Amino acid sequence: MRFTFCAVLAVAVGLVNASPPTAMTEKGIYAGEHLPTFNQDMFIGIRYAQVPTGSLRFRPPQPLTKSWSGQKTAVNYGNSCYSSEPNTDNRFIKQSEDCLTLNIVRPSGYEGHKLPVGVWILQQSVEGGTPIVAVSINYRVGPLGFLASEEVQKEGSLNNGLKDQVAALIWIKQNIEAFNGDSNQITIWGESAGGESVSMLMLAYGGKLETLFHRAIMESGFATTQQYHPISHWQEKYVIITKLAGCDKQSDTLNCLRQVDINKLVFITNIANERIKRQYAPTIDGDFILDWPKNLLQSGKFMKIPIISGANMDEGTSFGPGRVTNTDEVTDWLSTTYAGLNSSTVQKILTLYPDDPSKGSPFGTGDLYSGPIYGRQFKRGSAISGDIALIGPRRLTCEVWDEAGIDVYSYNWNQSDYGIPDFIGTTHFQEVVYVFDNPSTSFFQSGTAPMGPDPTGSKKSLAHLISRFFMSFIATGDPNNAKQNGTYPKWPKYSCKNPKNYYFREDDIRIEDDDWRKEAISFLNYGVDHQLLT
Secondary structure (H helix, E strand, C coil): CCEEECCCCCCCCCCCCCCCCEEECCCCEEECEEECCCCEEEEEEEECCCCCCHHHCCCCCCCCCCCCCCEEECECCCCEECCCCCCHHHHHCCEECCCCEEEEEEECCCCCCCEEEEEECCCCCEEECCCCEEEEECCCCHHHHHCCCHHHHHHCCCCHHHHHHHHHHHHHHHHHHHHCEEEEEEEEEEECHHHHHHHHHHHHHHCCCCCCCCEEEEECCCCCCCCCECCHHHHHHHHHHHHHCCCCCCCCHHHHHHCCCHHHHHHHHHHHHHHCCCCCCCECCCCCCCCCHHHHHHCCCCCCCCEEEEEECCHHHHCCCCCCCCHHHHHHHHHHHCCCCCHHHHHHHHHHCCCCHHHCCCCCCCCCCCCCCCCCCHHHHHHHHHHHHHHHHHHHHHHHHHHCCCCEEEEEECCCCCCCCCCCCCCCCCCHHHHCCCCCCCCCCCCCCCCCCCCCHHHHHHHHHHHHHHHHHHHHCCHHHCCCCCCCCCCCCCCCCCCEEEEECCCCCEEEECCCCHHHHHHHHHHCCCCCCC
């Protein structure tokens, strides 16, 4: 059966049934909408926690307490959570503090069944080949989700954005069977920041969330990707915000901030962001995040569940250094971006990533020059940044899982989206539309679909392949149980003794050895203390 997760990007789809689909949750009945085009039922904008406004602003999510009689409609999307991060698309999105909602899409006709559940941390559109119940969740970001200071820590209110995700998973665990989902077959799944969240949830409280989910998929985002910081790192920014808000003279500055108009709060946070170039992120609090993620991984304090862990070939071209033309400029960039690295470590990294364009990213492009805007050392810097942020963490995660005796499947994605220039290569986010097997969907303002205006058969086959691998993993814990159209190699489990990736490219699908840049990535993963990569 074909499954299409279209809830988040859905538009009006035909006529609905006269009698809407319903689901009886712990607090009451939800009435959703049937999508005849896809033969699916969707329930959207479902609240999973109390509205975090007033006295609940900057506090951990609170469970719902009120029940209702009759039916409550679930046919309108919830609001987007406020973000102070730069994003021009925010102008077109309704933002509100009242945003702790989730969306559920289920295949019709499976009443009485318990289907596997896939929880997508970031909201996108998906297609696959196995019937599952799909859930997407909304959670607080920016200062509302990750405000940090001594005052916030004393109150126990750090990392609320991650705690929102836990609250959503608790709601899903308690209620998903009302939507024909299996509460004992829940897979969490995310890309980029969503992948980081997935990874952090497996480390939360030292790996103590084992009852809430059972498998995980991380696409280009891992616990050691994020630059985590102690409280002292954020205190200066908190002081600036309280001064701009007129709360600095109050005895309880945090309570004062709770009373500031939300639009003013977002405005002054943007000013604070300009003064201190630190985007809000999770904080090591000794509770939800007990220690540096690398330490938690190496001490075995993580959930022992099967995972898929992957990254793209040229991740670093999305956030590598621009306008670097010589070794001195690359040295300055490394020393500034990763300020904790001492000079000898910087020089060791530069030795492992030499001034040789043929060894830089995009890989496999020889001496390709990206032009003066990027500089002649762009490929060198991109190789370094990609390995530090994503490719190294992908390999580290696989090695840790295998050493713990837990199933892990690794991939290397090397299929670029339509229109991406050669000097960018297969950069961040390129796999997403293929994983979702949705060739007609555009994620770009240009309106051009990532597979191109007329996708080839090989591109469609590639999308079918990886999406069915993922759906099989969600359903069974093994990507190889899917029925594929064609003959493809079996996806092997990762092993430190014989490390293998599934290599995805439309004209070159195969199993590869995961041993490239072995010395360099090993140094980044084990020779450099990740406390310094901050």
